[in-house]
Amino acid sequence: MNQTASFSDPRLADLDGFTVTVDAAAERADIVLDRPPYNVISMGARDQLRLVFEALDEDPRVRVIVLSGAGKHFSSGGNIKGFMEASPEHVSKLAWNIAAPARCSKPVIAANRGYTFGVGFEISLACDFRIASQTCEYALPEQKLGQIPGSGGSARLQKIVGITRTKQIVMRSQRISGQTAADWGIATECVADAELETVVSALVEELRGFSPLAQRTAKKLLNDTDDALLTTAIELEGLNYSRLRQSEDFKEGVEAFHEKRKPAFAGR
Structure with missing residues (x-):
């Protein structure tokens, strides 16, 4: 049975725009971005997401972690106003926070549908597996704001697809579909939107079968x-x-x- 995860860290007493549940029987934890309608990720949520990944990494009930978004979209990205309000010290930690899925010792799956932009794309790139639905659109639109990706997006992307395709996505702020992402090796797999949860659950079960x-x-x-x-x-x-x-x-x-x-x- 799913249970809302409880954390001893007081900084996680009130989660900012996302929920965490643990299904001990399935050895699965779900982190669900939940700030309708586009699941914008606040500056504070970035800190909390790092702490949650660290806590779940130590939780003996959890074998696999799934990161998803509520509704039609994974996340349209970060809170733009928050960048102007954040201190330089806070901004300097952005990439470290968003790299939490990569540092986590357990397998992490990103379930991507709809808008997966900016930091939403970046945190997905830090996961081990990206299952994209046919509605998924990936983008790093920071050039439209006079900026560049700041949480590891361009660096991780270049490792995966090389400099030519990364320039196309970063320098032109070009959106790519879930199917194109799968064809390019960015997404692990692209599936019908109605099948996303089923495919993700099957992957969780597969991973649980290994040592x-x-x-x-x-x-x-x-x-x-x-x-x-x-x-x-x-x-x-x-x-x-x-x-x-x-x-x-x-x-x-x-x-x-x-x-x-x-x-x-x-x-x-």
Whole structure:
């Protein structure tokens, strides 16, 4: 049964424009942006989202985290007025806050439909998987405000699609569809809007079937070696492989394979 997540941190006593629920039976946490109609993300919400990801990362009930938006849109972006009111110190933390899904050791899925603009796009790019509906439109429109993306959007995008397509999206503030995003490798998959929740739930179940230890190791390894030399990446992969060979989960996986049964991973 879904339960509204409770947090000991007093800064999370009143969530600013989003909700958090935990389904312990499904080992799933849902963070839902919920500020109708466009789920604008305030400056304060950015701080809170970071703290929520950190808290869920430590929650033993949670294996997978899903980030979505209520209604027809994921998020049209940030509160424009908030940028002018925020202090330089606060603004300097924007990218760190929005990178929270990437730092989280657990798999994070972004379910994107409708407008996924600005910081909405940036926080989705920090997630491990982006499932886009056919209504989804991605954009980094900051050029229209005389600005550039400030929460890692252009940097992450360039890693995924290269400089030519990133310039098209950033320098022209061009919107791209969910299907184009999938074709370019930005989105993991593009699905019919009515199927978005079903596909996301199926992915959650798939990820739950793997070893939590192997999942954490794979995510950290891939993130850490994203810009590493090939020789360095191979070396780190080998070291992590060797470490996992000593784990109880690997032993269980091998035994289950030979016994033709489903493994019961414990995350150790």
